[in-house]
Amino acid sequence: MKIINVKETSVIGTAHKVDVRKLYDYDNAQVMHITLQAGEAVKPHITPVDVFFYILEGTVDVRVGDETIAVEKDNLVESPKGIVHCLSNNTQHFARILVVKSPKPTTSTKLL
Numbered sequence: 101m102k103i104i105n106v107k108e109t110s111v112i113g114t115a116h117k118v119d120v121r122k123l124y125d126y127d128n129a130q131v132m133h134i135t136l137q138a139g140e141a142v143k144p145h146i147t148p149v150d151v152f153f154y155i156l157e158g159t160v161d162v163r164v165g166d167e168t169i170a171v172e173k174d175n176l177v178e179s180p181k182g183i184v185h186c187l188s189n190n191t192q193h194f195a196r197i198l199v200v201k202s203p204k205p206t207t208s209t210k211l212l
Contacts, residue, residue, distance in 0.1 A: 155177075156197060
């Protein structure tokens with residue numbers, strides 16, 4: 101059994117310049133843990149695979165396509181491949197999000 105503790109994983113460098121930690125990285129899927137401090141955001145981008153966001157803690161403004169909704173913890177948001185999406189923390193508290201990409205992308209994400 102393999103157990104991965106998010107606090108023991110390293111922050112990876114991304115263009116978004118926020119706390120992103122890779123928890124799972126195999127051909128069938130990729131899982132990231134993102135912590136957004138107050139005012140931080142993941143920039144608009146398009147992924148070549150389906151993605152879902154599960155809000156672990158806090159409230160996050162989630163944009164998928166032309167729609168942006170404030171999503172509270174314990175909710176999952178789907179984002180189909182090829183559609184712009186982004187995450188913003190417009191609260192005074194930190195937020196944590198689990199991001200799952202399936203399958204693992206084989207081409208680059210397009211940052212807008």
